[in-house]
Amino acid sequence: MDNQAMPMASTSSYTKVQHLQRQAASLLLYQSVLQGEVGIAFLELLQAIRYTEADARGCLQAYGNYFYALAAKNQNWEDYLITQLLFCENPFTRLAQQRKFEDLSPALIAAVQHDLQILQNLYECxxxxxxxxVQSVAQMPISPVVWYKEQELVGVETKFATYLQELDNWGDVVEELATYYRQYGSGLFAEYRALRWQAGQVLSVFGILTP
Known part of the structure; x- marks a missing residue:
């Protein structure tokens, strides 16, 4: 970080953004949720809001990149984050499919609780x-257009998303999440319900997934 940079956002938003950045950086198992194009654009926007040029061009460009990433996915930020959570592949999602919940490591359960609470805070941003x-940083008369579309999660994803939305603390849902992974899998096998093996490649209806 450039030591000459000065925060251009209000003290309140600056503190909130700083807190979100620190939380995102402290994820223990679910880092991949923020490693796609939308997640990267989200993190870069937080950085731009916290530290930006005096003319705010960097902040406006970062917001444009974030808007574009959501539009390209055709998802709201909230829906995107939940789908990434449900499709994520990590040590917990893999072991949850192989073992009973009571046989999982307490440290692993604690890490999942920690990450779920962070993801809930990011979800609420x-x-x-x-x-x-961005409007405050760029000193614009009106705020930039907000990407929004009606929720279109389908099937079991919708049910679990609705369940999460009703919870005060996502950290309380670890056992239910383990059950979800055990029933529906994780990674490619959760994201794509129909896969086939052809000529040494895993294929979906959309084409080649992995070499």
């Missing part, structure tokens, strides 16, 4: 809030 922070 809506695109509308980000737009308002």
């Amino acid at each position: 809506s695109s509308a809030s980000l737009s308002e922070w």
Whole structure:
């Protein structure tokens, strides 16, 4: 970070953004949730809101990249984060499919609880809030357009997403999440319900997934 950079956001938004950045950096198992194009654009936007050029061009460009990433996925930030959570592949999601919940390591369970609480905070950082922070940083008369579309998660993803939305603390759902992974899998096998093996490649209806 450039030591000459100065925070351009208000003290309140600056503190919130700083807290979100620290939390995102402290994920223990679910780092991949933020490693796709949308997650990267989200993190870069937080950085731009916290530290930006005096003319705010960097912040506006970062917001544009974030908006574009959501539009390309055709998902809201909240829906994107939940789908990445449900499709994520990590030591917990793999072991949850192989062992009973009571046989999982207490340290592994504690790590999942930690990560779920962080992901809940990131989930609650809506695109509308980000737009308002950008408006403040860029000193714009109105806030940038907010990407939004009606929720289109389907099937079991919708049911689990609704369940999460009703919880005060996502950290309480570890056992239910383990059951979800055991029933529906994780990684490619959770994201794509129909796969086939052809000529040494895993294929879906959309084409080649892995070499």
